[in-house]
Amino acid sequence: MLKLTLFTIFSAIFCAETCYGLDIKKCKEEDIKCVTANSQALYDLTIKGDPNLEIEPADPIYHNSIDGNLSIIKYTLTNTSITGYKKCKLNYAQLSLAKSFLEFNLLCPEIQVHGLYEIDGRLIVLPVQGKGDFKLDARRYNITIHAEIKTVNGNDGKSYLAVKNFNINADIIDGIDFDLTNLFNGQKELAEPVLQFARENWKEVAKELQGPILNIAIKRLIKNLNKLLKTVPVDQMLISN
């Protein structure tokens, strides 16, 4: 209780109308433990959202149309919900202002995606085609985000961080369940081998198909994060070298 009160006073003094109860400490860039703890605090609020900052919650993430326009297979997902990002643990974060570089790693126990799908093309070796409901359930998603950051000057003359762009490296560790109804218009003798192939080769199949879905989700997280970063001046997060 005392700790909470002190923290509230501390936040009130040092964060003025910003920070929104974020437990942010000043870190040296090299202090990965400290930077990671700050990043976890930012991540949690990024997912939880904050109406005062016009940050929408990011679990679930709803998206009306995700296009997977890949070389040998095309898919469109509509009415899609992505859930599970609030359970991810931020394992580490590293940054360098001089190199405009931020990297962080998330380990997500379970990411689920469901909605309506339409697919046409070749799933690695097998032709696949269909349209219906789908549900994907990925267990232990290891997601690393490499981002380019910049500092921008706020109206208050202070400098703030922003993520300019990013790329994603991701692997599923424990497997994925594919549930696609109505493959090949419900022709089971055609659908079953494809589902079996996907089950047996889940790692490759996920690698092939995950990009557009991950991209939508991480884009959303970064959009939230950038809104949040506008409220925390760099000098409250980092001790300049």
Ligand SMILES: *[C@@H]1O[C@H](CO)[C@@H](O)[C@H](O)[C@H]1NC(C)=O
């Ligand atoms: C998909 O990719 C093909 C060729 O790569 C392109 O011609 C087509 O316009 C793309 N479709 C969409 C919806 O982006």
Ligand SMILES: *[C@@H]1O[C@H](CO)[C@@H](O)[C@H](O)[C@H]1NC(C)=O
């Ligand atoms: C869209 O998704 C919601 C919830 O996930 C579901 O209730 C609704 O029926 C879906 N709409 C269509 C057209 O399938």
Ligand SMILES: *[C@@H]1O[C@H](CO)[C@@H](O)[C@H](O)[C@H]1NC(C)=O
């Ligand atoms: C997650 O991926 C990173 C980078 O590819 C790797 O260093 C790390 O060991 C992986 N974590 C797990 C739990 O597999």
